[in-house]
Amino acid sequence: MQTARVEEEFREYVRARGPALLRAANQLTGHPLDAEDLLQNALTKTYLAWDRIQDRAALDGYVRRAMVNINISQWRRRKLEEYPSDELPETVIVTDSAGGEVHERLEQALQGLPARMRAAVVLRYYEDMTEPEIARRLGISVGTVKSTVSRAMAKLRTELSPLQPPP
CATH class of the missing domain: 1.10.10.10 (Winged helix-like DNA-binding domain superfamily/Winged helix DNA-binding domain)
Structure with missing residues (x-):
């Protein structure tokens, strides 16, 4: 019974605050599809921590902070995919007649x-x-x-x- 109450509270929160949170996510990512993914990840973290969040008035701050942290982590992960090298790869010049x-x-x-x-x-x-x-x-x-x-x-x-x- 407790789980049903938590799920309903969470659904109501997402219904009420979802559009505003999506706008914030869009400002962070600059791309609508990335913003949806970011918000979904942040809401997942929020749902998992729902019982630990005592102050319901601070929910927006919690979700926004989660979005910022997730966005920074994703940015760092993408950044680490490129590694500096002492040797440059050989460039092939294709001559088109x-x-x-x-x-x-x-x-x-x-x-x-x-x-x-x-x-x-x-x-x-x-x-x-x-x-x-x-x-x-x-x-x-x-x-x-x-x-x-x-x-x-x-x-x-x-x-x-x-x-x-x-x-």
Whole structure:
């Protein structure tokens, strides 16, 4: 009879406080599915300790502390799966002949652009410069940079369209 009372008290607590506790778990994990797992684990610990918790007003604190502790333990466990090493693994570089062809076609297409268009594209996408920086470098307005880069990219897209066979 005692067990039935404990189970009913616990069910009522979960019904009443479950949504708020799930929000707290979601804040801890940042992912809804992980939050559900975390809350389930914390509620399991709480149920096992239900008889030892004298102050029922402190239940939320107990569950939240359990969630924090479980989350930290899981984080530590994941962290220990990676071990430092003095030797780096050998990296295999796969050369794709088609990839080289794409770069070659891109170089050819760039060479086919007028000088200012080519300069604007190279400064924007290879040198990662902002439009104002390109405008200062080339001595043109920011609007001219935008339109020049836009027209150049349209030409490159047309030239490198996968529907066209390579020249």
